[in-house]
Amino acid sequence: MNWDEKEMLKLDNQLCFALYACSKEIIALYKPYLNSQGLTYTQYITLLVLWEEDGLNISELGNKLLLDSGTLTPLLKKLEKSQLVERVRDRDDERVVKVFLTDKGKMLQETFSDLPQKMFCNTGIRVEEAIKLKAMLNQLLGNIQKL
Amino acid sequence: MNWDEKEMLKLDNQLCFALYACSKEIIALYKPYLNSQGLTYTQYITLLVLWEEDGLNISELGNKLLLDSGTLTPLLKKLEKSQLVERVRDRDDERVVKVFLTDKGKMLQETFSDLPQKMFCNTGIRVEEAIKLKAMLNQLLGNIQKL
């Protein structure tokens, strides 16, 4: 093993760990806001999607969130139990479960309307930096998906 | 809710989701390499730390990996079961458990010596881009930790 290889095996030199750590820490910053409404981060981003487009089925949600049915099925049942969504099996195709926001679920959007701005302040990052960073992440994600 | 607020509640406009998605997808790229050696990503980065500095205790590992004992205790017991590490309770302070690599665990480093390079190629990102991205992530992480 040469010097370069040894250097690159150090945790601090790994891009993946920086991503992994950043992701976890930022999600942790969301927690106080979300937990106060009885939500987790994954449940929150599921609602984000439904606020944009209601009545998606589970695989459509999974495509947008990059999550599979093993994650979404129990999560959506919890959201249903707290009466934020309704799961309705499609009459025309009984395999399909469509997910609809309840009135309570729709109203919750207002509660979180200022959360993105709040979170942005918490990170202490400049606007142009954030835009640049997101662009780089999206490009990276695009590269990976193509494989 | 004004237009800006509504825009920022869209999934695709959220930096946090870009981080979360990127992190998961890159870790997924690691899986074939790691699973072939019976390892998960979290176990791999734990070994990365130990290859740099052997004999750390659990809280020291947790500080470097940003993980708590609830995650590390069962993980280290699995690594011990597969004979890659040894958990030794400190004689002087019975609260402390120190973690040492076995010979088998030390030798595994060679097996992964070219993995960072391989992974880098898989992402299809340019060197300067990767460096820039990692710098931005580390700065963001620094900002958060200070809160």
Place this chain on the structure above:
DNA sequence: CCATTGTGTATTGTGTACAATTAAATTGTA
């Protein structure tokens, strides 16, 4: 010396996350 405070690990409970499998329903095709 001893009560208090702090530290280090383990345990329990909840909630993802994903691979693999199953099961039901639909679709394509001979």
Place this chain on the structure above:
DNA sequence: TACAATTTAATTGTACACAATACACAATGG
């Protein structure tokens, strides 16, 4: 119309991830 292939969710099993708690031990201050 049979029936194979595909699609869609749900289920099962393994592995994090973290909050909350418990517990043992250590350090410290009066």
